[in-house]
Amino acid sequence: xxxxxxxxxxxxxxxxxxxxxxxxxxxxxxxxxxxxxxxxxxxxxxxxxxxxxxxxxxxxxxxxxxxxxxxxxxxxxxxxxxxxxxxxxxxxxxxxxxxxxxxxxxxxxxxxxxxxxxxxxxxxxxxxxxxxxxxxxxxxxxxxxxxxxxxxxxxxxxxxxxxxxxxxxxxxxxxxxxxxxxxxxxxxxxxxxxxxxxxxxxxxxxxxxxxxxxxxxxxxxxxxxxxxxxxxxxxxxxxxxxxxxxxxxxxxxxxxxxxxxxxxxxxxxx
Amino acid sequence: xxxxxxxxxxxxxxxxxxxxxxxxxxxxxxxxxxxxxxxxxxxxxxxxxxxxxxxxxxxxxxxxxxxxxxxxxxxxxxxxxxxxxxxxxxxxxxxxxxxxxxxxxxxxxxxxxxxxxxxxxxxxxxxxxxxxxxxxx
Numbered sequence: 110x111x112x113x114x115x116x117x118x119x120x121x122x123x124x125x126x127x128x129x130x131x132x133x134x135x136x137x138x139x140x141x142x143x144x145x146x147x148x149x150x151x152x153x154x155x156x157x158x159x160x161x162x163x164x165x166x167x168x169x170x171x172x173x174x175x176x177x178x179x180x181x182x183x184x185x186x187x188x189x190x191x192x193x194x195x196x197x198x199x200x201x202x203x204x205x206x207x208x209x210x211x212x213x214x215x216x217x218x219x220x221x222x223x224x225x226x227x228x229x230x231x232x233x234x235x236x237x238x239x240x241x242x243x244x245x246x247x248x249x250x251x252x253x254x255x256x257x258x259x260x261x262x263x264x265x266x267x268x269x270x271x272x273x274x275x276x277x278x279x280x281x282x283x284x285x286x287x288x289x290x291x292x293x294x295x296x297x298x299x300x301x302x303x304x305x306x307x308x309x310x311x312x313x314x315x316x317x318x319x320x321x322x323x324x325x326x327x328x329x330x331x332x333x334x335x336x337x338x339x340x341x342x343x344x345x346x347x348x349x350x351x352x353x354x355x356x357x358x359x360x361x362x363x364x365x366x367x368x369x370x371x372x373x374x375x376x377x378x379x
Numbered sequence: 380x381x382x383x384x385x386x387x388x389x390x391x392x393x394x395x396x397x398x399x400x401x402x403x404x405x406x407x408x409x410x411x412x413x414x415x416x417x418x419x420x421x422x423x424x425x426x427x428x429x430x431x432x433x434x435x436x437x438x439x440x441x442x443x444x445x446x447x448x449x450x451x452x453x454x455x456x457x458x459x460x461x462x463x464x465x466x467x468x469x470x471x472x473x474x475x476x477x478x479x480x481x482x483x484x485x486x487x488x489x490x491x492x493x494x495x496x497x498x499x500x501x502x503x504x505x506x507x508x509x510x511x512x513x514x515x516x
Contacts, residue, residue: 347506356496357479364495372498
């Protein structure tokens, strides 16, 4: 696959973003709708405080980064599930999520999209080994290779407070030697690729779009701050689905007039 | 608390099959999540294109507040037939929920969202799939 593509039907900017995505497997850029992102972050802080019964005024600045001082690791999963349920129930939450990444999605995926029904939330406290995602590619467990993950941090993410990804060239090498490299378990596989993975540095205010067909994951967060990130999958509406189907996992979000017209078309009765 | 009566299938729908007891587990869990009372399910007849049980459940509204179906794809594949069913339910001041998809129709304005999913799903076999190399079915 040629990753350096120049399509004269696309603008220079579109060609640049597309080539970067193909070449690196991801792009990071500023949130398109910063006010939507700020609203989301404030919502997370408000809902967290309600959940933890924190009534006194505390500074919001580092609240999420330091949540581990107020919440035990043993309570983390229930807390996270409750957060996912509550933030997804907020009006226009998914619409705002889409707006944050819209110009990148337009270029990388297209303008007629399917979006995951629920936005996921990941909270990874320092030294917590219960919230790890071993090395995997989503396609290995039944996702369509047409999907793109939009990953939005609510805090600054760096080193082990972030996620890693195996670049496309290294992934190709892994695919060609998968049996020898994968060993007996995912930890064996990680050891094989440990010095080839790229740890992504991404600050609050930026958005990451990555190719979930590339191996990725996280490790124990060895930093002193908690990671808070959201992730959600998007794909071209009329591209092939795999195990995550339209209706039960994805839904159309930007059906255009011609498609609505076509989908509803019926030949005249003879 | 609203009462929702379950609707499960005994036949394949849109190429999918799920054992009835698993459908009931999903329905029970869904009702818990939406804070509704789960009323034991009606099982649709196995004959193709039969929706007699669904019609029976609609008839039970307003004794029950609505129906919770395992999936929206259990409904008729013909759009006009589906629209008639939605309207019957709404006319009786009932609601229809779809557990797997987490969607519901409680007003006319919620029909489009469900129908968009139906129509795209039905169009997908006609879209290009590199695995089958089929462009048009």
